[in-house]
Amino acid sequence: MxxxxxxxxxxxxxxxxxxxxxxxxxxxxxxxxxxxxxxxxxxxxxxxxxxxxxxxxxxxxxxxxxxxxxLPVAPVVDLQVGCTRLIKADNLARELGMKTLWVKDDSGNPTHSFKDRVVAVAASAARTLGFSVLSCASTGNLANAVAAAAARAGMRSVVFIPSDLEAGKVVTTAVYGGTLVAIDGNYDDVNRLCAEVSGEQEDWAFVNVNVRPFYAEGSKTIGYEIAEQLGWRLPSQVVVPIASGALLTKVDKAWREFSTLGLVDASPYRVFGAQATGCSPVSAAFKAGHDVVQPVRPSTIAKSLAIGNPADGIYALDVVRRTGGAIADVSDDEVVEGIRLLARTEGIFAETAGGVTVATLRALLDAGQLDPAAETVILNTGDGLKTLDAVAPVAKPTATIAPSLAAFRAAGVA
Amino acid sequence: MAVTVRVPTILRTYTGGASEVSVDGAATLVELLDKLEANHPGIRTRVLDDDGKLRRFVNLYVGDEDVRFAGGLATPTPDGVTVSIIPAVAGG
Known part of the structure; x- marks a missing residue:
């Protein structure tokens, strides 16, 4: 027993x-x-x-x-989250002139993003604290995870999203049957509304508002897994996409905890952050040497990272500076190219946030900020099937032909 | 007409539990916070730091506008507008 x-x-x-x-x-x-x-x-x-x-x-x-x-709560709500694959990305490493590169692929979670981790903890905490409604402000992936977890837990869900979200994230939330409210505004507007609503609906558990301390701890598990999957050790470098900055800080926290507890040798590591230029307040603060983050109005295809006023931005800056890392940002064209590069070299179809991370890895290498000889892990936090529009214009059939051998020969695809 | 101030849960101990309070005759946020302090002693230092600046983890909105994008504490607060005080640590 x-x-x-x-x-x-x-x-x-x-x-x-x-x-x-x-x-x-x-x-x-x-x-x-x-x-x-x-x-x-x-x-x-x-x-x-x-x-x-x-x-x-x-x-x-x-x-x-x-x-x-x-973790801060027992698993009351369990969707079999985590233990996602860590893939040795030799082809991508070769393409980028790197020695050892790994992709931690969290698109393999039940709703296809790392958000299942935070929601597993938040939903369990919500249940334990006596809430019967699970709610959130979301850029999409969290919406999926909350709606699915609530369905499985037999809780009501009320999910708030910006109205211009990708269809692939709206459908994959609504299908779970909860209440889905689209807001005419950007994520920061949605977040602000949820902070206000949570003051009115005090019997609702907003996973990333009034249950946020529990929720955020769930992200540590991606860091734990990387260390265990590497054979109980830490990599030298990690590249993490930044939206609120919480994930980046929790990967660092996970590795500090493992080091303190003697579960791994306390080897030094450097943490790097990735943003899309169209929403890069943390990258801008890093480059300017500021320890405060000036909010911006987002405009990027990487909607899952489009948080203009990131709650943990300053703490992400602290982690990156303490560990000797860096933060960089990349254009939307580079994001698309990053998605294609990862897909072409490793057979992994990342969503736009993954494209941001791959493209930023390349930018950091080009700038000499990331060591190509040091073992590196990059995080793919979500599934490309949710952001098809980003690559649809450049991912098409090579040829469309008649069902005849003559047409095949004429198409020049042999 | 007056300005309506929306009060977050963690400041409602200063407003007797009220989620909204009314403030008269304040032309800007600075004046509004002065009057709010007069009515609800102690509340201003929860919103502003020792230097009189907006605390790092507080967002203030006049209507739908985040005052960090507008005129900061000098932002006008015309009659009839709603001012919201909101903890910044949320989301993501």
Whole structure:
């Protein structure tokens, strides 16, 4: 028998701690400090964290919940998320003149993006905290994940999206049967509305508003998995796409935790960030040497990264600077080329965010900021099938011919 | 006519639980925050830092406009407009 039932409801989590002023609060709903409005994060009981070993992880399920001892809630809602493939990308490495390159491909999750990870934790927290409605502001991938998780958990979902989202993200949310509200505005407008609505509908769990401290911890599991899949060690470099910046900071947090707990050797690594030029407030702050992020109005095909006022932008800057990394941004044409390059070399069809990451990898190499000889991991956070429009103009049949041998010979495709 | 101020949950201890309060005769956000402070002592220092600047993790909107894109704290607050105070740490 396992001892799952004996696990504390909130795992190793002890409290909510303000990242800015250190004020602490009881575990529960809430995302902003009552003293300074700073972000609340999960505080852990270090003794409980220290009980996690390679053996205890190895004995766990083949899902992200194998790292449950390092998460702030027990898996009440489980869609078999995580343990996605880590692919050695030798062809892409050769094309870019790199020595060792890996792609962590999170398009293999149940709703085809890394957002299933954060929602698994948020939905479990929502249930544990007594909420019956799951809600979010989303650029699309989160909408899919919330609607699907709510369906599976038997909860109502109310999902808010910008009205100009890709059809591939609207359909893949609406199909789960929840309430889907399209807002005439950009993501920052949607996010603002949700922050206001969450003050009215206090019985709704907005995964990325009032349950955000729990939600964000789910992203750590992608970092844990990379380390375990590399054979319990850390890579030298990682390139992470930046929308809110939360994913980048949590990959770093995962590797610091693994190092502290002795699950990996504490080898140095550099964290790099990727943005689309049409929404690059964090990249702009990095280049300008600023420690604040000036909000922008997004205009890019990489809609899943189109957050003009990123909540964790300053913390992403901190991580990148502390580890000696860099942040760069790429044009929409380069994003399309990045999607095609990854598809052509490795057989992985990434969504626009993945195109941003591949193109930024190339830009960082060209600029001499990323070491081609050092082992590197890049994150593909979503599936190209959701953003077909981005590549449809350049991904077409080579030839359309009559069903005859003569036509085949004439087409010149042999 | 007056200005309506929408108050986030974590500041409602200052407004007796009210999610909206009304403020009269404030031409700009600076004046509005002064009057808000007079009516609800302590609330201003939750929104502004020691230098009188908008706190890093607070977003202020006049109507639909994020004041960081407009005139900052000098942004006019005409009668009838709604001002929203919203925690910045959300989303993503």
């Amino acid at each position: 396992t001892t799952v039932l004996d696990r504390p409801t909130f795992g190793a989590a002890a409290n909510l701690t303000c990242r800015e002023c250190g004020a602490t609060y009881d575990l529960g709903p809430g995302n902003a400090c009552e003293q300074c409005f700073g972000p609340l994060e999960i505080g852990y009981d270090d003794t409980l964290l220290a009980s996690v070993t390679r053996a205890s992880i190895d004995a766990g399920p083949r899902t992200m919940w194998r790292y449950g001892g390092l």
